[in-house]
Amino acid sequence: MRFARDILLIFLAALLISFLIKTFLIRSFYIPSESMEQTLVLNDRIIVNELTPDLVPISRGDVIVFQDPGNWLQPQPVVEKNPLAAAIDSALGFVGLSATDSNDHLIKRVIGLPGDHVICCDEFGRLTVNGTALEEPYTQLKDGFTDASPETFDIVVPEDSLWVMGDNRYQSADSAYHHANEPGHEYVPYDDVVGRAFVVSWPLSRWAWLDNYPLVFSDVEDASN
Template sequence: MTDNMVSTRAGSARGDRQRKKRGALVFLRDLLIIFVVALLVSFLVKTFLVRSFFIPSESMRETLQVNDRIIVNQLEPEFVPISRGDVVVFRDPGGWLVPQPVPEQNPIVASLDWLLSLVGLSAPDSNDHLIKRVIGLPGDHVVCCNALGQMSVNDIPLSEPYVTLPPGESKVSKDGFDVTVPDGSLWVMGDNRYNSKDSRYNGDAPGRGFVPIGNVVGRAFVVSWPLNHWAWLGNYPEVFQGVGSGSGG
């Protein structure tokens, strides 16, 4: 074998190694680009379209269970008006929630939680939000309870299939009330009526129990986890059929 043949084969081997190295680098570059684009798209979706929350309490049982994860449509109420019966997530109007201590996390878990929250797969601020069902819109006259234990909106009694009551109880609210919802606000209640600190029980709060529409993050439309709880969350339009608009609607 001549020196030229040895040199040619060595050069060919070096060329193959360089091509493989360049191929690996191109693959890693493309993989990084795909990851960054996916992260950006997920961030935009989470910021403007949908995001995830988990359920920290029993106030919406049986519709929602503790630790269920829900997906929230953030186009409502920004672009889509809120309807009676919608299940909405909203920021504390003030005085509804007891301040929660910040849980301690090691730096790795905290960083991972922060990263997942950017794409909507984690919801570290769930304890700073509430979830209830919209009963009254601006101008609605909401009263409870009539002789049959029903609540009425604008003098129309409601038959509410989503409500959970204690055994033997027929009144949909333990405490009576008679309110007119002010402009720009909502009257909200939990489906677990005897175990929900909702509009009825926050009359002494700064907003007198009403939730500013501007505090609404969005409408919950599906239970996403656990899989055996997966379900669409309806707003029961038949319940509010004929209610019409209130005095300020």
Template sequence: MTDETLPSRSAGRARSRRGVLLFLRDVLVVVVIALLVAFLIKTFVVRSFYIPSGSMENTLQINDKILVNELQPSVFGLSRGDVVVFRDPGSWLPPSPPVVRNPLAQATDTALTFVGLSASDSDDHLVKRIIGLPGDHVVCCDTAGRITVNGTPIVEPYIQIPPGQKDAATLTFDVTVPSGRLWVMGDNRYNSQDSSRNQALPGHGFVPLDHVVGRAVVISWPVGRWSWLDDYPEAFRDVKENRQ
């Protein structure tokens, strides 16, 4: 071995280290960009939520995960029959018990929530179906047990009611939905903390539009339940407009 080969080997090792560092830098940049894109999508376009209760059965089952389009209603409007996720308008939900997790599980959940793949705040939100839009006159029930919207009875194929019951709600109501509000109900009508069950609260059961996170569009998990969520336009087709 000559003295001239030593600088050559040193230069080779330096180039190799530099190549590894450049590769790691590129990987880091790609990861940061991917996280940023995922965060922006989660913040402005789509979020994931899990279903903690049976209030929307049989449309949604406990522990289903859904994807929510956040462009509705911020960019596109909502329609009767849409399934929406919204923040608790005030005392609809009992206080959530503290969840104890080990540090690794907590860190993982926080990271997944950050990019929209988890939903640690699902217990602070509700998911229901829109029955009345601003200006709608919503009444329960007619002699056949149906809800009427602007005087038109609606036939709701998505609801679940116990055997022997005919009314499409557990409590009667006769309301006109104020501007900037919604009247929402769970598909599992006799097991849902919805507008009809919260009429005595200060908000009288109405959900402010600015509390709506977005429209639920698809069941994403478990794989065997993957499906688009129907808004059943035929149920509301004959309803006359009475908007504010």
């Protein structure tokens, strides 16, 4: 009985620790779309640092996970699950070992911080941020196209908001897409940010740290300058 009690206490402690880690430190998500290829591909699993942005500031180039800021996601059909499988998945999601709500979140790369002046495109098809042109090695463009985005824009990011774009620029319903098609819904509020993705955890063949490419943005001056 003492052995069984100890095993139960260890199990409960592990669940509590997992829950606290999921709630305050890191969390798992999977990638449900092609908008971040080739950085992230369909069904990759990623680990997200939830200390961003509350304790760790967001930087240009960060790959972030965020809640839908307003009609970015299409309604998802309800998928019927075996009751036992659904219960197990919910339990694993509760402690952060499953990514049950990935379809309710989005993942994009931060291009503009509050106050940044972001333009697409210059004469060479590049984005500019505060007057500095970006050479973006992480993007995937459509065959035959050279512009960094299919949409043109000239915006200043509002306070407490972010301008985000998918790396697969011609297959991403991102800030540029919503600016062109749903003005007023193109920015991501800081309050909607879940955290910064920092590693691809699964499949093992895809394991990699996620780079925020600081050299790409190193010459970009702060908006206050």
